[in-house]
Amino acid sequence: MYRLTFRGDEDLLDAVLPLLPGGVREDEDALVAYSGAPFSDAVLALTGGAVDEVPADWKQRKMSAGVVIGGVVGIRSPFDRESGAPIEVVVERRGSAFGSGSHPTTQMCVALLLELEPGGSVADLGCGVGTLAIVAAKLGWAPVVGVDRVPVAIEVARENVERNGVDVDVAVSDLAVDDIPLANVLLVNAPPPVHERVAAAVDDRVRHVIVSGIVAEEMEDVVRRYTGFKIAKALGTEDEWIALRLSC
Amino acid sequence: MDRAAAELLSADRAVSEGAALGQLACALPDGGLLITASRLVEFGARAAILLAPGLFRLDLTPQEETLGLYPRILGPWEVDWRAAEESWDGYRDASGPAPIELHGTFGDQYTAWIHVLSFTERDALATHFVAKAEIRVVTER
Numbered sequence: 001m002y003r004l005t006f007r008g009d010e011d012l013l014d015a016v017l018p019l020l021p022g023g024v025r026e027d028e029d030a031l032v033a034y035s036g037a038p039f040s041d042a043v044l045a046l047t048g049g050a051v052d053e054v055p056a057d058w059k060q061r062k063m064s065a066g067v068v069i070g071g072v073v074g075i076r077s078p079f080d081r082e083s084g085a086p087i088e089v090v091v092e093r094r095g096s097a098f099g100s101g102s103h104p105t106t107q108m109c110v111a112l113l114l115e116l117e118p119g120g121s122v123a124d125l126g127c128g129v130g131t132l133a134i135v136a137a138k139l140g141w142a143p144v145v146g147v148d149r150v151p152v153a154i155e156v157a158r159e160n161v162e163r164n165g166v167d168v169d170v171a172v173s174d175l176a177v178d179d180i181p182l183a184n185v186l187l188v189n190a191p192p193p194v195h196e197r198v199a200a201a202v203d204d205r206v207r208h209v210i211v212s213g214i215v216a217e218e219m220e221d222v223v224r225r226y227t228g229f230k231i232a233k234a235l236g237t238e239d240e241w242i243a244l245r246l247s248c
Numbered sequence: 249m250d251r252a253a254a255e256l257l258s259a260d261r262a263v264s265e266g267a268a269l270g271q272l273a274c275a276l277p278d279g280g281l282l283i284t285a286s287r288l289v290e291f292g293a294r295a296a297i298l299l300a301p302g303l304f305r306l307d308l309t310p311q312e313e314t315l316g317l318y319p320r321i322l323g324p325w326e327v328d329w330r331a332a333e334e335s336w337d338g339y340r341d342a343s344g345p346a347p348i349e350l351h352g353t354f355g356d357q358y359t360a361w362i363h364v365l366s367f368t369e370r371d372a373l374a375t376h377f378v379a380k381a382e383i384r385v386v387t388e389r
């Protein structure tokens with residue numbers, strides 16, 4: 001496998017991207033392209049870059065580390081190497097089921113949960129493949145439940161619960177119509193219509209709601225619906241995803 | 249069609265300039281240009297998927313659960329891009345990936361309708377894309 005490292009701006013990319021079907025990656029302040037075949041003379045001339053040879057499985061090595069949140073919780077797939085984090089969560093996802101841990105909303109929810117002293121019940125509403133529920137159980141929250149309307153997500157969530165050796169009850173449920181499971185802490189990484197129903201159902205056993213799955217412009221409307229709760233902490237990403245801890 | 253339009257809507261040119269991308273092109277029956285390409289793009293790489301010489305290039309960066317989309321304008325055009333709402337919100341809908349649709353208007357002269365289907369192959373750490381664009385001269389009524 002050949003690696004080409006070069007520097008350049010959008011004008012250079014206009015010239016070289018049409019010649020590099022595998023595309024380019026940003027690596028600190030350089031651009032890097034990989035190819036199984038030697039790079040063409042045209043690409044070398046345009047970029048003036050340096051070529052070296054790298055092992056064919058470099059991507060697996062480089063990309064399969066999973067994520068570590070707050071130095072405490074590692075989330076990775078069964079194919080990844082161990083992260084060495086104190087709490088390691090191994091989740092698989094299939095098809096379009098959500099929750100490998102790679103999405104910033106999932107990571108921000110974990111970061112917000114880490115700031116709470118574990119103790120009490122948790123409900124993960126829109127749990128996808130169960131990632132947040134499993135993290136909560138591993139942190140010491142109990143009992144933990146998770147629901148999602150997508151059957152395949154719940155099927156995979158069950159496997160993930162077992163794989164991680166935790167006690168989490170997961171079930172298929174459509175939060176648009178079914179009763180909302182409540183707990184001391186609600187993890188709601190889901191679109192605004194779900195927040196609307198959850199907020200209407202919240203009662204006084206709920207102490208904290210970790211809210212995500214929304215973008216900046218939706219925040220005000222979503223927060224307003226959780227009456228009696230105040231924003232205790234807010235996180236955001238450059239591409240506008242928001243995560244909040246609402247507490248009462 | 250004038251010479252400038254004929255040049256921009258030339259299937260031969262789109263094929264030759266997009267050859268390294270494996271791009272195919274043909275003339276549409278009504279005089280427009282159709283370009284299409286399919287490719288496996290690895291997570292984190294920014295790759296050109298469609299190239300309409302003199303008009304635009306569409307670059308994509310797939311990640312596991314998000315997709316970066318970079319329409320790059322080639323030339324002095326004032327371009328107005330519009331995307332269908334579900335194109336951006338697709339990830340929230342776990343019932344299945346929605347195609348990405350983009351409409352571009354180049355000045356008041358050309359329109360491009362771009363359609364991209366994607367399927368993520370997690371084990372390959374990559375996303376498969378099938379993309380096409382229909383480009384037409386704006387006809388005055």
Ligand SMILES: C[S@@+](CC[C@H](N)C(=O)[O-])C[C@H]1O[C@@H](n2cnc3c(N)ncnc32)[C@H](O)[C@@H]1O
Nearest residue numbers: 099106126127128148149174175176189190342
């Ligand atoms: C952004 S994902 C979050 C998954 C997981 N909690 C995480 O943080 O990684 C949102 C999830 O909400 C689920 N969802 C959306 N609307 C729902 C509804 N009406 N009832 C139940 N689940 C829903 C989706 O299926 C999806 O799995």
